[in-house]
Amino acid sequence: MQGSDAVELVRPDTLEEALAAKAERPGAVPLAGGTDVMVELNYDHRRPEALVDLTRIAELATWSASGGHVRLGAGVPYTRLIDELGDTLPGLAMASRTVGSPQIRNRGTVGGNLGAASPAGDTHPVLLAAGAEIEVASVRGARRIPADTFYTGVKRNALAPDELITAVHVPSAAVPAEQFSKVGTRNAMVIAVCSFALVLRDGHVGAAIGSAAPTPRRVPDAEAFLAAELPWGTDAPLPDSLKRRFGELVAAATEPIDDVRGTAEYRTHALGVLARRTLTWAWDDHRGSVRACA
């Protein structure tokens, strides 16, 4: 290969080394599973000054649970999330099951999904709906960014140039009233045409849309409506009018485009349907837990 624009590969063994490398080379791109970054490199759509290989940093590929939260290391692959945290983080596991193929799930990570910050990324709606926080670090120190301020634009996020994503903190589900649902034009291995996540928890409602606006985003009006109207603490079925209104509020919050995967009109319509259905399923989970406690 010729020329000075070769891509430098940095392979730190510890987080400190990685943060130092990132501080020295703010244009460096972190590399974990490589399922996104390597495709862009191979097609020459991107030529960063350096790659920082994070796969040698063992602590990034661990998770721990305490105080009703899971701290999920940025380098835990989807397959492990599904296998090891399927009951604790059911919404995130549902989203993870829809990511790519088994091979991609073996390599890809939530950290990578956040780094790319694609509006179509599968885990974003769940992280938003669950009220997750993204833990980032630099040589200057660590901080946590709430998911709903993390996504700043199409494929842009709130990271400073010297920061790396180290973990996400996700409230775990005492009651598994979490749903994720994604429309694709193939029955597996497909990028979202649109997606939706809903989390019901003790009078709190989190709801978020994916692939239907410049960024993944929460739908505050729909959340507030539901938080106020749901018959919390009972196992009463929901009236159709309530589900329909929720669907309308979600649809109203979309800001989609026409693209090769679907039309804006279809996305808005489909999100209304997904909102109604996921509400039914999540409320069924809630009712089940109420009955179990009774």
Added chain:
Amino acid sequence: MTSTVAGRTTAATANGVGSSPARPDGTRKVRGEFAYSSDLWHEDMLWGATLRSPHPHARITGVDVSAAVAVPGVHAVLTHGDVPGLNRYGLEHPDQPVLADDVVRYRGEPVAVVAADHPETAQRAMKLIEVTYDELEPVTDAEDAVHGDVAELHPGGNVVRHAPIRRGEQTPQADVVVTGRYEVGMQDQAFLGPESGLAVPDGHGGVDLYVATQWLHVDQQQIVAALGLTPEQVRLTLAGVGGAFGGREDLSMQIHASLLALYTGKPVKMVYNREESFYGHVHRHPATMYYEHGATRDGRLVHVTARIYLDGGAYASSTGAVVGNAATLGVGPYDVPNVSIDCWGTYTNNPPCGAMRGFGAVQAAFGYESQMDKLADACGLSPTEIRRRNAMSEGTVMPTGQTVDSAAPVAELLDRLEGMPLPQPGSTADLRTLPGGVSNTTHGEGVVRGVGYAVGIKNICFSEGFDDYSTARVRLAAVGGQPAVTVQTAAAEVGQGLVTILQQIIRTELGVEQVTILPMDTSIGSAGSTSASRQSYMTGGAVRAAALKVRGALLSHAATRLSRTTAELHLDGGKLASVADGVLADLVDVLGEAEFDETVEWRHRPTEALDPETGRGNAHVQYGFAAHRAVVDVDTELGLVKVVSLDCVQDVGKALNPQAVVGQIQGGSAQGLGLAVMEEIQTEGGVIRNPSFTDYLIPTVLDMPPMNIDVLELADPHAPYGLRGVGEPPTISSTPAIVAAIRAATGKELLRVPVRPDHIV
């Protein structure tokens, strides 16, 4: 086991015709050890790269290669002026520049090629070539190209071919008339092995090219013309082919790599990446079709009138032959007394289109089968009953005037399909069985089941008077104390399993277990293309004919040595035997030092050109038929589809290798499913919007259901072993059957494939 075929007693041996021995290359392919064309390597080789037009239609006003040439490691940057021979190639007409000269006619057209000592260097140098263009208005609508006031893209206009078919009354009246306008989107072959090959200069002005292709000799002809060389100077060897489906009939990197190799004096390898592959091969013609079907009140067809527009894109490729198929097969497998069809293949500035599995028959079938369902509705008949009432059979006269002179079991295919059990209602417990799969879009809400049927017809082998032949050489000798046969042909093994059945044919005809298939190359005569479902028929036929000549010579030789007459001898599992006295000798002993070596050029019975005014003529060699029943679950609120079952009945005349036959039916049906619900190259203003497997979707294992497959073996007396080409028919009826099932579930008209979610909701 001894079977009698065409009056001759064939030699009994294991793993012969009718059995399913393992593929000779199967283990290596499964283990990832098979060398594909993209794995080729040569010491000191260079890497090629291709600069392509960013515009669908533009005049080139300047090309400056100086910056590219100056890059260290670059050995050559070539443009059209460096093409020593004819700067044009093409399967039917040489209308496509090797490298664009004055005008580019599609986005992705090659303008310059680079060779460098590293692929990255070649890519970067390629990007430094400065081409200036005057953009021109692209022609992107096939109907406008024929009838509209648009630019002529080639001398002589934008019609590549117009094929009329006229039969009977041209202004007929019928009790019941249904009409429809149907569209088929641009499907891609989506082979997994990208275009690739290695050209090695011979030091004497010639070149050896190792390449993944479908027809070595037609590649050779075009390369020779462009390079200004003789066939002896351009030798081709088939490299490992990772799928073809028609997409390798046209040249891709063959001339470019050879040109660079000759220019630099070094071996040159070229491999397209996935995105470039979408620009590097032709696709299935998109179609717009206007159909009118007339019938009596009891559903008997009176007439079919149709106008079919096939968008050939920037260059002709095989558009002419695709038009011939769509026109002659345009009414489907039905007996229709009055027919008026006009089919046009056009030039536009869309991506070039050419051969793809089904070749014109796929597009027409979506039109005529949609119409048959509409007619069934109008007549109050079931979809199967309307088809049975109009089904062709042996002896039916085609709209071209050709009599179908072997089995055409259309009604039987439908009867057998209807007799198959229907799948149980879906379970809502397993998301994988529901529309949307694990994406968790429904737990049963909105899901409606539908059932649909379709039948298709396909011509097998080359048609319309083409001199269609294959060449085979069979050599028998004793090797290491065993009789052994080598078979040489130039027939491209593209994954379909020809190498297996050629071994089987030898075992059946010569009773020899050990059969080696030599590498396919141009040192022997042409085998014709691996297309038109023809290689079992043609190269199978040629190998069988050569084997029979070997057997004749061997039996004469044995008769002399054993003091017997030829007539009383036969081969039986590596032995020579007589009917009266049983085994007489081991074949290996009779062979001794003798070697039997026969080469045969074998032809199917001749066909005729179509009359250009009436479309009459005995244009086709053989017809193949398949029928599908699709059962779908549709999420009617989201427009998502799960094909629950896709059952198929197909007549194959004779299953040379039953497992391979079933594999072809499964694969063809899956490709038809793809066209029904997801596969489309989307273009806008001539530009492909989804040149990737991220957005050009092909069915996964969760999209393709298990199939019930019923294989009929109604021998065609004209064909070797009675076989009927297998590869294409299952691709044809699969698509309309699935769409019919979606219509049944949703009540929507669905006039276009692929059906998208927003067509349903």
